[in-house]
Amino acid sequence: MSDHSTPAEHKHDAHGHEGHHGSLMSHSKVYLIIGALLFIFTVITVALSYIDFAHIGIFKWAFGLVGLKGDGINIVIGLIVATFKVCLVGAWFMHLKQETMQIWRPLLFTFFFVFALFMLFVLAYLDPIPSSSHWFH
Amino acid sequence: MAQDHAHDAHGHHDDHGHDHHELGFWRKWVFSTDHKVIGMQYTVTGLAFLFFGFMLMLLMRWTIAKGGAEPLPTGLGELMFNIFGDDVFTAVMKDGKQVGYTLSSQGYNVFGAMHGTIMVFFGIVPIAMAGFGNFVMPLQIGAIDMAFPRLNMASFWCFFVSCIFMVASFFVPGSAAKSGWTNYPPLAGIADLPGSVDASGDLLGVWTNGGTLWLLGMVFNITGSLLGSINFITTIVQLRAPGMTWGRLPFFCWAQFITAYLLLLAFPPLESAAVMNLFDRVFGSSFFQPTGLVVTQAATAAGIVPHYSGGGSPILWQHLFWFLAHPEVYVLILPGIGMITEIIACNTRKPIWGYKAMVGAVFVLAFLSFIVWAHHMYMTGMGPKVSAFFQTTTIMISVPSVILLTALLLSLWGGSIRFNTPMLFATAFLPMFGIGGLTGIPLAFNAIDLYMHDTYYVIAHFNNVVAPVTIFAIFAGCYHWYPKATGRFMSEFLGKVHFWGSLVFINILFFPMFIQGMGGVHRRWWDGGLTYKGTVENVLHLNSWSSWGAWGLAAFQLVFVFNFFYSIFRGKKVPNDNPWNATTLEWDTPTPPPHGNFTKPITVYRNAYEYSVPGAEKDFTPQSEPPAGTPAAQPAPAH
């Protein structure tokens, strides 16, 4: 399995290492830029939480299309920003950008199962048998 | 042949291995970092728990068979009463006179909950996965030890702490957990409520009560399993000997690899659920306690109303629990299938039929097992859309299971089978797996499950998958690898007595339960159903059949226990390092393998099961044997 993909991965890895030793200053700079971006997006997250999107026509309409209303819009927007920040941390700080498939493979399954956990929980919650509809107004 | 190498390679290894010669008893046998010792520690602890859990069930079967009214045999009753106390055992009065002791209804709940917990989390997983996995897997891939030996020791001691919690929980006020092995809230939140009083007037402490200790035990158990599974995966990925490609990996290692992934990704949600439940019990939060919960505490002399803010969801626990517990079923079965595969290949003297299909099937099985969990929850008022999804995935998962069974069955075809004890257990494994698996299919369907749920049918199905399948595989594994671990065979005669007795009685034990279950007998009737006699009268007489089956089964396990210890000292000595003429690498080591395992550099040249290769001199070709014309074992390439 993995032995088939070895040469390519190995080359890639070696390349990554050379990159480290060759241009280290630029690497530090990248980390600082990502850090600064994280600071900025934290401020943005806080700022967004003070805006009531449910009262802004365009957002109300757009999110209404997928059935979101009220606080739900703020929550989804907040989580989108958080996910973006998480991607920055993962890709650059945790080096997932240049990581091998050996690492990615279990992680992809993990993400899938976490997603399944959330989705199926919520679906099960939102789909009670019809006669017990008092459960959910 | 391995012995020949043993001597000349010994000098070479002395300079590396001198540290282990100086290890004292404690570092060598107790706080050991050697995977083989840890494997044996797990196996022995697990076997002890397996028999302890079985003993709980034997006492329960007495109550069921006798309708809860008869005292236990004189002597046994007194003994049990003195050990477990009056929270679990109660005096039986006849004509105003005390005639003995028997399990109380509350004690039945305690034993039922602890039987399930102990068998699953403290018996089978530690033996099949941690015990055999630790002992055999690094040997099979040609590694000198696990990737993280100290972490390996840490996982065992985490597990050991959890064992202490579970055993201790029997001796606190109110006795051990009593909310079923699934520990469903809201009952799990309010049973053994701290501040209430048990049967003997003792006050239950905040931390020292059965329910809380159960959760603490599970947290440690899960932590140990997680550390162990990280170690297993890393070892298999990183420490395979040169030439041991994925395609040459013995199936047992594949099974352990996938099992480790199942544990790694499925156990954490249960750990989080256990922490939430601990919060509920210790800090009074309401993760699983719904609004408007009304509790009458008949069990306690004077009840204190539990103070819960409400707003929690008992269903959340079920989701998180079954998110683990369904993959857990495959954690129970996969190492068993792995062991059986090794034994079948070795004893039919034939390669496994469909090795690649089996590996693929295990992958699919593992993947699907994460998205079928809610078929345990049809009764929770789940709507048609979601239950249709779970019915579909559940039926889909039977396909890879059938592939595994079929491949193993076809592997028997045309083989010259050696019916030694491990092979007998392996052959019995196949039909029993068929019965256990096929009876599960009706339960996958919502409509049937609504009727069958919580009946003895479910008990029979699940126990049929676990007892005569996984536990038989464990026995097979014990008989098969015992010579490698100790240098002596277990007695063949006693082994055959053990096998035939177990096979007969285990079916007498479980088969009537299918009938009872379809007749509507509920799994938690402590008096065996006498209270509801009117509804299930036709099948109640089967209670004593099952109970006799259980006691007979117990009698034959004594043969195994005797054999296990007797053979350490008096068993027949192995003639050489590879007494079964097997191909995989664990037989390439000295017997028993020393610290560091191999006495020569190992290189793998061929597939795992090269038995009866046409044109070969012997009917087996070990994986480390170089192809004809190649110079023998070169030193491993340096990395």
Add this chain to the structure above:
Amino acid sequence: MEIPYTVRPRPDTGLANPKLGIWLFLASEVMLFGGLFAGYIFMRLGAEPWMWPKGWLNVPVGTFNTFVLILSSVTVILAWESLKLRNLRAYKVWLAVTWICGLLFLTIKLSYEWPAKFHHFGAYIQKTAAEKYEPLLGNDKHEGKDGHIGRKGYPRLFIGGHLDLENDKDAMKASSVPFIPEANLNSVLALGKDEKDPAKQAKLFHTRDEMLKQIVVREADIIALKAPDLDPKKKAEILHRMNTISVHKVDAENAKPYDPDNDKAHFVPRDQVLISDLGLKDSPIVHSVKDAKTGKEDQHLIIDKRDLVAGHGPLVPKLNTYLATYFMITGLHGAHVLAGCICFIYFWLPIKGGSKLFYTNPEQLCNRIEVSGLFWHLVDLIWIFVFPIFYLL
């Protein structure tokens, strides 16, 4: 005997053992926090909208803590980078900043954020009793507008205030005691009364006393209740006292005027403000009490426990599911921060496994920082989700 690939990567997988190990561990951590967040989702979906609070946490402090964690994430990677360059001095500086940031984060959590919860008090009023307490709830002022404590569009049913732990030592324990039906209390009091065996009776009496300690506030009341010839009127009085809670003292002189529009609900001492502002001095639910020591007159707000939803007391996990998830997730996250700090301090100290390793096996030290750094980034990453879902949304 040495395990291969502990430092150098295995050629065909391209990985060293620790790196694969830590990623697998992180995968299980993702599932662990996945389970916890699934709990959050369920709690939030299942909570009555007016029970899920907003604005209970201090946003500036939380933002500051987020900055601290992000900074430490940057510095740990700079520490790793310095090791790659074989610059020990820079490594020690960056790593020190990292663990100091981690400890700062924990200090803020443990010295300010968590204790603040224990020093506040809150109670949910039953919908049916809302009218009686309406002047304190302020729903009439919020007609058509968003309540800050209750969720949008729902009436506010929450009364909160400071809890003076110095003066009310029993307050925390006492205030979380539920309403005790008389029947239950009687059965506790009857415990052991009819027991013939003196040894067993002593045991049961001990149990009774332990149970009474849990449910009754004052020592004097316990003694009084145990008296065999207790006057029924006196008993009723004690029971009444047990079944009412007293929300903190009112300082009418220093009260600020109440302004519902600027009520950010960070626990303004609502009891003071509301009572003085709305002229409730003569309200039947407010009592004047003379302090025995100072002689100063204080105002007590007395709420009948029967008017309360089960959740009332200090802001601990018991109060509602929001606080339960808050304490559990931030608690487990804090435990991870602590674990990370311990690792970093260990690698920073000039010991054999720490920075002295630089002289013998710098690559191994480098790996250690990479691996613990990956763990640290995950801790940061979890906080990035925790911060908005508890502080902001």
